[in-house]
Amino acid sequence: MSKPIVAVVGRPNVGKSTLFNKLVGERIAIVEDTPGVTRDRIIADAEWQNHHFTLIDTGGIEPHTKDDIFLQMRLQAEIAIDMADLIILMVDGREGMTASDLEVATMIRKHEKNVLLAVNKIDSLNLENNAFEFYNLGIGEPIAISAEQGLGLGDFLDEIINRISRYYNDEEEIDDRLRIAVVGKPNVGKSTLINKVLGQDRLIVSDIPGTTRDAVDTSVRYDGQDYVLIDTAGLRRKKKIYEDIERYSIVRAIAAVERSQVVLMLIDASQGVTEQDAKIAGIAHNRGIPSVVIVNKWDTVEKDNKTMKKMEGDIRDALSFMDYAPIIFISAKTGQRLGKIFETIEFVKAQSAKRITTGKINEAMAEFTLMKQPPSKHGRRLKLFYASQVAINPPTFIVFVNDPTLMHFSYQRYLENKLRETFDFFGTPIRFYVRERT
Ligand code: GDP
Ligand code: GDP
Numbered sequence: 001m002s003k004p005i006v007a008v009v010g011r012p013n014v015g016k017s018t019l020f021n022k023l024v025g026e027r028i029a030i031v032e033d034t035p036g037v038t039r040d041r042i043i044a045d046a047e048w049q050n051h052h053f054t055l056i057d058t059g060g061i062e063p064h065t066k067d068d069i070f071l072q073m074r075l076q077a078e079i080a081i082d083m084a085d086l087i088i089l090m091v092d093g094r095e096g097m098t099a100s101d102l103e104v105a106t107m108i109r110k111h112e113k114n115v116l117l118a119v120n121k122i123d124s125l126n127l128e129n130n131a132f133e134f135y136n137l138g139i140g141e142p143i144a145i146s147a148e149q150g151l152g153l154g155d156f157l158d159e160i161i162n163r164i165s166r167y168y169n170d171e172e173e174i175d176d177r178l179r180i181a182v183v184g185k186p187n188v189g190k191s192t193l194i195n196k197v198l199g200q201d202r203l204i205v206s207d208i209p210g211t212t213r214d215a216v217d218t219s220v221r222y223d224g225q226d227y228v229l230i231d232t233a234g235l236r237r238k239k240k241i242y243e244d245i246e247r248y249s250i251v252r253a254i255a256a257v258e259r260s261q262v263v264l265m266l267i268d269a270s271q272g273v274t275e276q277d278a279k280i281a282g283i284a285h286n287r288g289i290p291s292v293v294i295v296n297k298w299d300t301v302e303k304d305n306k307t308m309k310k311m312e313g314d315i316r317d318a319l320s321f322m323d324y325a326p327i328i329f330i331s332a333k334t335g336q337r338l339g340k341i342f343e344t345i346e347f348v349k350a351q352s353a354k355r356i357t358t359g360k361i362n363e364a365m366a367e368f369t370l371m372k373q374p375p376s377k378h379g380r381r382l383k384l385f386y387a388s389q390v391a392i393n394p395p396t397f398i399v400f401v402n403d404p405t406l407m408h409f410s411y412q413r414y415l416e417n418k419l420r421e422t423f424d425f426f427g428t429p430i431r432f433y434v435r436e437r438t
Pocket of ligand 2: 184185186187188189190191192193296297298299300330331332333334
């Protein structure tokens with residue numbers, strides 16, 4: 001479930017996006033309704049031989065430093081060092097080694113990161129010798145590939161999986177602590193919240209030793225229950241230089257969301273939901289991970305008896321796709337209602353793991369179709385044969401019908417809402433698939 005992160009670093013025009021598109025193919029996973037992220041394809045799901053990983057093209061994160069290659073390279077490398085489990089340094093086998101290649105290699109070496117060196121544009125056998133000079137970067141054996149021609153990619157992917165295999169350790173089995181991503185834009189109060197939570201005496205803090213990725217994970221205990229907070233706040237980072245780059249904080253947030261089971265989505269009470277908040281929320285939603293919307297800095301808002309209702313309404317409008325998510329109002333600074341957070345986490349977690357028996361679902365479905373007749377097209381009417389919950393986390397339903405093309409969007413929405421209502425699936429996303437009965 002927790003997927004390793006592989007970041008591609010390299011000068012402009014070495015072929016990063018070509019590789020990226022080749023590797024992820026049709027399976028681009030940053031989903032339709034998260035504009036900006038999709039368009040630029042800076043982060044995606046990749047899969048090789050049943051091993052899933054998250055691929056990040058660091059070259060797409062900050063386009064505004066294009067004029068200064070060194071600056072851009074340094075930024076890319078820092079981002080990759082910061083969050084990747086494996087860095088792929090990509091170089092151009094036709095142009096040969098450059099000063100900025102060396103600079104990045106040196107940075108990576110200093111941080112002792114897991115790294116693979118890909119020499120691209122080796123489009124034919126007689127160019128293979130071009131790869132050798134890159135031994136001089138001092139980061140191991142160069143792997144010759146041609147992203148465009150698709151040459152050498154099988155071996156390359158094998159090696160990627162080989163290098164990240166240690167992260168596929170059935171984490172779930174040995175570690176049953178709930179993983180919680182704390183996300184929100186810079187200055188919304190993520191660090192303050194985490195520090196406050198850690199400061200309460202009911203909590204025991206311990207560092208998780210081991211891999212680099214865990215450096216930003218914090219273990220907490222609340223009411224006898226252990227949790228891992230996945231921090232995107234840069235809690236222990238001295239400078240928050242890159243937090244200001246919007247796309248960087250989005251990528252960071254996505255990476256945290258990918259590894260989490262519950263997302264705490266922090267919103268600034270004085271600003272409401274921003275576009276960036278909506279993007280990140282959209283990702284959690286599409287991944288089927290339950291979110292809790294946390295309105296922070298509630299202490300700064302001048303309130304009357306309508307303020308909370310009004311704010312809630314605004315959030316529901318801005319995050320309309322997530323109308324199931326609980327909203328709570330807190331102050332990280334004063335500690336107001338912090339206990340409510342853990343209570344709500346437990347609630348959404350339980351909701352997401354809930355199972356309804358097939359008998360009950362079909363009974364309910366029969367009733368739904370009685371109350372509102374299924375749609376018809378060209379004289380043919382949609383028939384629901386049978387429905388079943390096939391998975392939890394998130395609850396996933398399949399309904400078998402005579403012809404899925406007869407299922408109108410609004411009718412599907414109706415069934416989903418009825419299911420939610422009837423079985424009280426508040427707090428969690430649900431999935432609903434329509435299949436033809438064969
Ligand atoms: P990025 O800036 O690193 O993302 O580079 P791009 O993927 O945009 O590629 C830059 C240029 O190199 C494009 O014109 C690609 O067609 C070309 N290119 C990418 N991979 C290869 C390759 O394997 N062989 C050759 N000959 N050209 C390539
Ligand atoms: P991060 O970038 O999301 O980690 O945000 P920080 O935790 O660094 O907080 C940014 C600023 O907001 C700091 O000056 C905090 O003191 C302040 N802050 C955080 N939470 C609250 C809150 O609940 N109320 C008030 N008044 N200020 C807060």
